[in-house]
């Protein structure tokens with residue numbers, strides 16, 4: 001069995017995971033639908049957001065240069081990283097330059113992509129995730145399973161046990177008590193940290209401003225309490241104007257958590273000014289490519305419009321059943337099934353484009369109208385063209401295409417298969433096991449014999465009667 005199928009089998013049998021997924025994704029879907037219903041014209045808002053992202057992607061090189069100029073004008077520094085290894089190297093060099101021993105981190109998918117925590121810890125630097133979910137995942141030695149809710153796979157009961165075992169928290173089933181306990185642990189970490197690292201939700205080119213959204217205030221503390229702030233973003237996070245920000249930020253909150261706006265909307269334009277009471281003394285913006293400019297030049301450029309709201313994950317019937325870890329990398333769900341093969345290369349994630357029923361729930365939920373099912377189909381096409389299917393599969397699909405193009409062959413084939421299945425099923429009316437190569441279908445289900453007369457025959461008789 002291939003690694004993806006194995007992970008899926010394990011996930012489906014995990015009762016605790018199924019409970020957590022059911023609770024988390026249902027809550028996410030309902031919250032988003034409620035929040036979008038409050039807007040006067042949700043379709044127009046989504047379309048505006050889509051145009052904002054298209055404007056940014058169409059002018060990406062120019063906007064990145066404008067962003068750099070303005071960050072520097074604001075007193076910050078801009079560093080560029082071609083790939084994940086270079087990103088880690090750049091941040092390690094900053095740590096060495098500033099003698100950093102302790103780091104607090106706000107939520108950042110890009111640093112998950114580069115496994116920055118491991119790189120820093122390998123050099124003896126203490127890294128503490130400050131987002132509650134990320135911190136719990138870090139304590140558990142796991143990776144996030146959702147773009148927005150990293151611990152969506154964990155129940156509150158499992159979380160309480162973990163905090164009890166790792167930090168000695170008195171056992172409780174009340175989330176607010178767990179939060180209070182972790183908050184007290186974290187406060188000390190912010191005060192001790194030499195550097196705060198954050199992700200970036202949007203980078204506004206016209207003023208060189210970095211925007212992050214959050215609900216816990218942890219990102220604000222991580223970026224303003226330590227003397228050095230390092231913000232890390234993928235190249236696609238840049239947007240042109242504040243008008244675009246105004247549209248995108250409200251859609252991000254509504255789509256991600258069902259809020260009109262997130263509780264904290266942090267806007268950072270460089271380091272602390274002489275007349276400002278707080279904020280970092282030094283500000284760095286590190287901009288990562290890691291294959292994104294390559295994607296921009298392909299028919300998959302649209303995938304870069306993603307604002308990482310997680311709505312497509314919650315809406316996807318596949319994600320709802322298997323959770324994020326089964327996808328095998330940082331980006332799960334429908335958008336992950338596109339982004340992972342594109343960033344990692346098709347051979348590292350060959351099954352992901354098939355992890356979809358193509359029902360379209362992802363596209364319907366997406367605030368920037370990304371045509372996710374179309375891209376999944378194109379990725380499947382690429383895999384076929386690259387020789388992914390077995391020779392048997394190729395021949396089978398060719399025969400299938402011939403039969404479907406000819407009404408006579410289709411009718412005769414239907415009759416033959418119907419007769420065969422009834423013969424093999426006998427009185428039971430169903431087959432327990434299909435012969436290879438179709439036996440995978442009957443591993444966990446029966447195969448009912450075809451009905452007689454067939455639908456086509458009944459339909460023809462009915463039309464004939466009327």
Ligand code: SF4
Nearest residue numbers: 306307309310312366
């Ligand atoms: S593809 Fe759309 S719905 Fe999915 S995370 Fe990105 S913006 Fe959100």
